[in-house]
Structures are given as C-alpha cells and as structure tokens.
Amino acid sequence: MRSYLLRRLPSALLVLVAASFVIFTILRLVPGDPATALAGPDADAATVAAIRERLGLDAPLLSQYAHWIGSLLKGDLGPSYAIGGQTADLIGDGLGATTELTVAALLFVIVLGTAFGVLGATSRSRWLTGAVRVVTTAALAVPPFVSGVLLVLVFAVALPVLPPGGRVAFLTAPDLAAQYLVLPALCLALPSAAVLGRYLKDGIERGLAEDYIRTATAAGIPPRRLLWRHTLPNALPPVVTLLGMQVGNLLGGAVLVEAIFAWPGLGQLAEQGLQRRDYPVVQDLLLLLVAVFVLVQLLTDLVYAWLDPRIRWE
C-alpha cells in the first residue's frame, strides 16, 4: 500500500509544479498592469514606476516566478496588492468559508447519492423508482443557478424558514451557521448527488448480476445482506473515484453558489482579485485549489486501494 502511494506521489507533484507555471503565465497574460490599477487614473508615470518597483514587477518574469515560489515555500504569502491586508489572511478566511460549503455539500452528495442509487436499483415499488428517476433527472436538467434561486424562493421567501444568503462562521454559532449553510450546500450538491446516484445504481445493478452474487443467493444469503455486504463493497471503489472527481466539480461550482448566496468564500475572492489585478491573491488561491484537488485525488486512490483487497495486497 505504501509503494502504491509512493508511485502516485511524483505525478501529483509534477501536476502541482506544472499548474504553478500555468497560473503564473495566465496572470501575466491578463491585460492591464496592477501598478497602473493601483496608482489610480490620475497618477503620473513616476508614481506608477515607484509602485512597480515596490511590488517587484520590474524584475524579469522568471525571477518573479522564483520569488513567488520561494516565498510560498517559506510560508510567507506577503501582502495583497489591491484588496488590502495580508494574502494569507484573505485566503484563510475564504478557505474556511469554502471548505465549510464544500464539505457540507459533499455530505449531501454522499447521503442523497447513496439514497438515489440504492433505492433506484433495488426498490420494488415502481412509484419509488419512478420518483428517484424524476428527482435525479430534474437535478441534472435544471441549471444550478436556477435551482439556487428556486431554493431561496421556496425556503426563504415563500416559507421563510431559512436565510436567503450570507454566512455565519460555523465555530461561533453552529446552529445558526447550519441554517445559513443548508441552502447553498444543497444547491451545490444536487447535480453531483444525481450523478453519484445514477452511477451507484448502475454499479449495484451490474454487481447484482455477478457470478459471486449468484453463488451467495444459491447459498441462501438473505437479500438485504446480499445488497449491503456482498454487492455494495464491490460497487464502492469506482464510486470513490467518481466522488473524488466530483470534489473538483464542487470546488468549481462553489464560485457560482457563492455568488448566488453571497457566501464570502474563495470564489468571491477570486472574482474580486481578478477584477483588481491582485496577482498574489489570485496566484496563491488558484494554486491552493489545484493542490486541494490533487490531494483529494491522492486520498481517493488510497481509499480505493483500501477498499479493494486485490490492490491492498499487491
């Protein structure tokens, strides 16, 4: 298992390094100079030049890159250019909010997805399987920005039981925070839950047709145990891989959901940073998101190996 992890580590690092190059390049391609933006429209050339020098923007690109990576490795993210404050603080705040959102969404995805998958594959009630089909189809057919607004209309406007937007930090007041969290997390989770549900349903249906299930049935194993102990463990590894990929989708979708629900997360920060040409903030934030994704993929591989004895024992 350790060798399994070690084999995957180099490629993960490679992706991170490549991503840092790409991010750095993208930001240098954005038209408009942060110094000009920072100096304001009326500033003279000397002021702009002074700001450029202060920010290190007059150095050659390669040394700017080296400087960025160097200070990252030292753990010093430096001040932001335009938004104000330390980059580390800005990203730290945003990361807290986005993590809260995506983790909550992931829980919804797992719970709803499993329910959709298991019910869809095994329920004998045509009514129930039909309902699951309709819900998953709807979750996939309605764009998230529409479902978000609909959720707000129903649960915040028509039946005012939940707040329409905003955030309370989870650690300060968990119960209140949960109220603010439910709608955005649900909105973010719905499409992924539907995807997971369909995938799991396929996996269970294929699993139930396997030879070893026939063996177990012929030995008199009761249906419930057949499903949970014999079929599901085999359907899980690919589902875990899918879930890992869905984390990427959740992080991406968070940008949109944060905009709908005024959730002060990384998406909002990215939008702000790009508008104001705040290189340090956007650079670090993008790299962080890529790193999270890469880490999740590594974790997924580990869980996969742990679930499948054929890999575990290799």
Next chain:
Amino acid sequence: MTAQELLEVRDLGVEFTAPDGSPLRAVRGVSFTLRRGETLAVVGESGSGKSTTALALNRMLPGTGHITGGTVRLEGRDLATADDAELRAVRGARIGMVFQDPMTALNPVLTAGRHIDEVLRAHGNRDKAARRARTVELLDRVGIPDPHRRADDYPHQFSGGQRQRILIATALAAEPDILLADEPTTALDATVQDQILTLLGDLNRETGTALVLITHNMGVVARACERVLVMYGGTVVEDGPTAEVLTRPRHPYTAGLLAAVPRLATPSGTRLTGIPGSPPDLTLLGDGCAFADRCTLVEDRCRNATPPLARVTGDVRVACLPAAGRTEPLPAPAPPARIDRPAPGAVVLEADGLTKTYGGRGARKRGVPALDGVSLTLAEGETLGIVGESGSGKSTLARVLAHAHTADGGTLRLRGEDVTRPSRRALHAVRRQVQMVFQDPYASLNPRMTVGEIVAEPLIAFGIGDRDARRERVAELLVLAGLDPAVAGRHPRSFSGGQRQRIGIARALAPAPSVLICDEPVSALDVSVQAQIVGLLTDLQRDLGLSLVFIAHDLAVVRQVSHRIAVMHRGRIVETGTADEVCDRPRDPYTRALLAAAPEPVPPAARPERVEKTRALA
C-alpha cells in the same frame, strides 16, 4: 440398500423471453428422481438445457427465465411454487450449489472464511466462535492447507483449483442434502479436475450428500457418477446407470456423443467422428424429436410426435420411438477412418531457444518467463501438436510463432531465413506465410464488421487483388471453410461457435499461407462440432499442403491429428516425439500425469487402475 426418493422432478418446463419477445423453450417436460446419497450426472452440449434444469431446481433462473410448468418436489414440498422465504431456507441448507467458473464465483472483497461464515450465519448459526471453528474445519476438509491462516486470505490469493475447493466448502457449509455442481471442473486443468472430482466423490461417500453433476464431458460422467441423464434440445433423451449407458447407449444421440469423444488409445492419423449438423435452435423447435435432423436412424414418425421418455430395460429410460422396439444394440459407429495425407517434407519453421517474459505491472508477474528456451521444428505438410495446461506457455508460443508477439531471445527461422526480429517489410512477408486461428471464436472476430469484411481484411492488408477480385476470393474462402458464401453480409454475432471458427479459418487462409498456427481451435466447441472443425483443418492441410501447429489441452484430440507432439510445462518443452510414442510410452513424469488425469468415457469397472483407487479409498 434402502433407496429413498429425495427429489422428484415432474414435467419441468422453463422458458426464456428473447429480446424480441419470442419465447425460447430451454427445458421441456423434464422428469427424473434423485435418491438420497445418489450421484447423478446431467450431460449435454450447449443449449441442451442441462444448466437451466439445474438452476430451475431451486429457482435460480437468470433474467427472463421462468418455470412454465411441472413440479420440483423436495421430500414432497413443491419448490416450483414455494415463496421466497421458503426458497431461502432451501438454498444452501437443503440444496448447495457450485458453479462453473471459480475465478468469478467468489466475491473478490470477501475472505475465503467470510464466504463460509456468511452461509453459516444465514442459516441460523449465531455463535461467532463456533462459526469460525466450523469454517476452518470445512476448509481443512476440502483440502486447503493451513486453513487457520488461509481463512483470512482473499480469493485472488488462491489458485483456480483452491477456489473451487472453497466454493465446495461454501456449498456444503449448511450441510445440504443435495450438492448441485454446474460444470465444476470445466474451467480447470485436467490434473486439477481429477483432484476436484475425487474430492466430490469422497464428500458424497462421507456425508451422504447426493451429488448432481452438470457437465458436457462424458469422461467426467464416467469418473464421478453412478447414474446419468443425457439431455438434448431441452429434453432428457436417455436416463440410466452410467455403466449401462456408456457401454450400451440406446439413444442415437448418446451413441453419437460417445463416438465423438476422442479416445487416448486411438492412434495418430485417425479422423475424429462427429455428429453432422449443429444443435437445434430452441426458438424454432416444434413437435417431433429434437435430434431428428441430425439422426442417421431417423424415421418418419420421429418428426411428427415428441417421443416420451419410456423405460426400455431395467433402469434405463430412453426418449426415442424406434428404440422402444429395438432389440439389437445400436449399429456400431463406422470404423475410424484414416486421415489421408502425404508424408511431411522439408523443415519450414524452426525455433531455437525462444524465450519470452511479459513485463508485468505487478511485482508478482515479473520474472516468471512464459517461454523458457523453446526449440522446435515444423515440416511441410506436418501437424505438430502442442499440449500443456493453462500457464504452460503454449498460447504465448503460438503468438510468438505467428509474430503477434516478439520473442525476447532465441531465433525463429522460416525456410532457413532468420525472422526473429524482422524489419517492417520482412514482417509483412512473414505474415503472408504464417497465419493463425484463435481459440475464442467470440473474441477473435471484430463484432463491428461483417463476415465478408473480416475475411477480406488480410487481402486488403496484403494488397491482394482489386475490389471485385477480393469479393470473389472471399466467396471462395468461405466455401473452402464450409460456409455458404451468402453469409458474407452478416455480422459474426448471428453465428454459432463452430461457424465462427470456420470464419476465423477462412480469414487465416486468405493470404494463402503455408503455415497455420492453431491456438486451441476446438477448446471452446462442443464435442460433436469439434470433429467437424478438426476434419476441416486436416482436409485443408491435405488440399493446400499446409503445415499445422495444433495447440490443445486435450491429449486425445492432439494425438489423433498430429504427426508429432510436444508437451509443454512451465514455459519449456518437456517431451517431444511422434504422437503415438508420446502417448503410449511417455518418458517425462509430467506427460504421464497428464495422461493419467485425462478423463475417459469408460465406466470405472472397465478401468483396472480406477478400481484399485476406489478400493484403496474405501
């Protein structure tokens, strides 16, 4: 002996619904009884309904399958109408089942011990420690060494034979009265098959569990069961004591099937006997005997009325109208014909010290060579038989000889020219000379292409002829392979296994090769069809002057068709010689083991060494 009726099947019918909605009657009017502790074989070829019958007994029918009529009484209780709870109590506890493929029949995420534990638990054993003790005891009984430790291993850590043993332990865990084994040894090598059959026999004697063994192999029947049920086209055609049925078959199909089984004693250069035609299409079966179209003794009345299974003498029942009035034994099959072919000429293909190791991804696979210094020669017009069990490297050898893989070391010469690592152009020239017929007639044909396209593919690749010439040549090749040229427009999925193998042969002949490498060309086919394909290959050899490499695991077939035999074991050739010499006077211990393990369709009484064996066990 007080025989007690345990299971009584009356008029069982099973139907499947084809995707287009038409019914497919897989089993029709099957009746038989099973006594306590009895060993009963159900033998038949593909589509005979033997497995469907077995699965119907405890209602394990897959997909659209359903029982259309009849009763399955287990000590008086009808399982055909039992509810789910009742069936669950029967499955495992009264009827245990073992399936064909031990590679897929065990759950990959459960340990060997868990498989047994689950069954014990399902049938009411709530004491965890007791279950564990019983699990270890069972694993020990079926011959898993070091059962305490191995109980916690996963299926992929066991060999095929061991997995089948674990499956048997699982099936017997809840002490059933009947063990239903559906082709339990088909996926195994002959030597392992022998061990498993011995185990099943021992368990039957010790525990008194009745054994129902579903098989296509007459040798297995002779080896393992007292009574046999012969099935054809979804019906039972003959039912009687094994010794009686094997020595005096009453039904023409049984007789044909027995004659078609290649015997180890038959000398080299003998034609295989087959049954003309192919098994019936179950969707099209109407009244009359299902075998009528292939029967040499057919009478008019056979086509009009379905023959009932009637008692002829003693314990023997036969479903054949003429058989009831027949007092003489069935006419003996025509004496085996010689294969007329010219004597082999000069050496065409020569291999010297071939080695090949697959670069496996897992650490496990690396280092074990598939070929470990293989040397052989093949003469013009000669058939070289290569025999070995799975993992012996015989398929790798075929692929290296046909240049599908490149050898790691050694040399390969075609008519004196070194072609071990040919240049691109030389490779093209070599491939025109050396072609290959594959084992699996389902996997070796591209499902997206029509038969005509498949056969024309090498013609296009080698740039032979223009469009019209190619079309003519394809028709010619199809006729050569015994197919109607009109089939060129159809897709391979609408053909039977034997027909597909003919398509594969037509494709291999397309570039007019001089060497044909046949990698287990008949292993996937029914015995009655196998003779047709082998006959076709030998005829082609005679007419086209081909040199054949004929790879198989069945020594008897190989002996009959080959001039010389090479026996492979663990990537090496352990013995070569003329076919008769190798089979009659084997020198290598491995060859001797192979010969001893080959199941022959001869009742135990007629085989002295078997008698000794059973006596020793008793």
Next chain:
Amino acid sequence: MTQTTDLLTAAPPPAARKPRATPRSRHPYRTALSTARARTGLVLVGLVVLAGLLAPLLAGHGPTDQSGQSLAGPGTPGHLLGTDDLGRDLLSRVLYGIRTDLGIIAVAVPAGAALGCLLALVAAAHPVADTVVQRVFDLLLAFPGLILALAVTAILGPGRIPVVLVIALAEVPVFGRLLRGGVLVQREREYVTAARVGGGSGSRVLVRHILPNAADPLVVQIAVSLTVAVFIEGAMSFLGVGVRPPQPTLGAVLSQSMPYLAQAPQFAAGPLITVTALVLGLSLIAEALNREIRR
C-alpha cells in the same frame, strides 16, 4: 475470461447468438434511437434546435428591440411570452438565445472532444507519450472550471470566444480519458491480435478495428457534454463573464430573470422550459444509447 467455458453451459443462450430471422443485424445505435425514451429525447432536442434555427422567421421582434413596456405578462399583444425588464420581446430573446447557445456548444464540444481524442491517440502511440498526456489531463482536471472561466475572461475580455474556450478545455480531459481507456481495453482483445497477424498495419488496426469498438462511450459522452456546455454557458452569463450583452443567450436571459423571480415568474419560465427541454432531451438520448451499448 469465461467466454471459453461460456459456450458449454446451457445457461440461456442470449438471443444474439442465435441466428435471427433478420439477415442483417441492425446497428446498435439505431436500435437505441428507436426506443420510446430516445424518441422523446430526439423530439425535445429537435424542437429546441428547430426553434433556434428558425428564430428569424418565428420571432416578431429583434432580440434587442425595446418596446418600452417592461415585464409584460405572457399573451400581451405582440409579445407571446411577454417582455423582459428592459421591455425586450422575451420570445425573440429566447429564440435568438437558442441560436447563440447552439453556435457555442456546437463548436466547443466537438472541438474539445476532438482535441481530447487526438491527445488520447498520441498517448496510445508510446508509453512516454502516454505519461505526458495523462499529466496534461490531470492538470486540466485540476483547475476548477469556473475559476478558469473567470481567468480566461479576464485575459480575453467577455464574449463568445472565452465561453467556447472554457467549455472546450473542460471537455478535453473527459473525452481524452474515455478514449484512452477504451483503446487500452480494446487493444488487448483477441480480434485486434487477429487483425495484426492478418497483416494490418498499426494505423489500419487502430482505425478499422480499435476505434470503432472504443467509440461507444464517446457517443454517449457527447450527449452528456452538450448538456454540461449549456450549463457552463449559463453559469458564465450569471457570473457576468459570458457572451457580451445585449446579445441573448439562454443563460443570459435566465440569469437576467432571476432577480424578478418572485414578482414576475413568467420572465424565467420561457428560458427555463427551453433549457430543461434541451437538457432533458439530451440526457434521454444519452441514457438510451448507454443502455443499448451496455448490453
């Protein structure tokens, strides 16, 4: 693995193995597309596409003409679906919106698919190329799509091109990985060995044998990806980085209606129904194809 022994069991022979009455077997896609599910999908998609193509004939107004009457309800004379907050005819905005969307997804998805497949073929050529291509796919997957969208738009400015680019980039690894996996599986199949022994050159074996058999999941994926593309376009419009207003897109019209959802729900109804019909139709087709292929 079990095919050898498969033949010998009497487990019900699937009808596919039996000679059928029809001499020529139908292509599985045709069978799939003739199911009720797929027909419904085809009708839905067909209607939406047709409406978009015929927009100039069906719409009574230009998509950017302002009538002075804002947020008019459906059935208002001259405005079948009513008007938007700026008094523009909703029917014509939806119809022209379909046109813009079709123009985007019909370019972006095939482009992304083609590039992904090309990379997969490069990967199939050599183990080193395979490693490089796989890391490229990993990299593309690692960027959260919408943040990438923000960055691309920051570079290129809002408009059609960045939307097309973002959608295409998102599809590259999806198609690439699918095809790579398919090629790897098919390459080990026996009929491919047979084709090579039969003298087929590397490229001929790839084109004639491997690709046709590896392509099935790609066909399903195209239908799925088209729906994803509609969503990405909408999300980008919603975030204000989509096609430049006032040109209508389905996403733009929809996101523009969101602030008025409570007071004028009919504003959102037209574009929402259209998007749903399109996406639903495509998923029905994908599902039908998937079922037939898996058999």
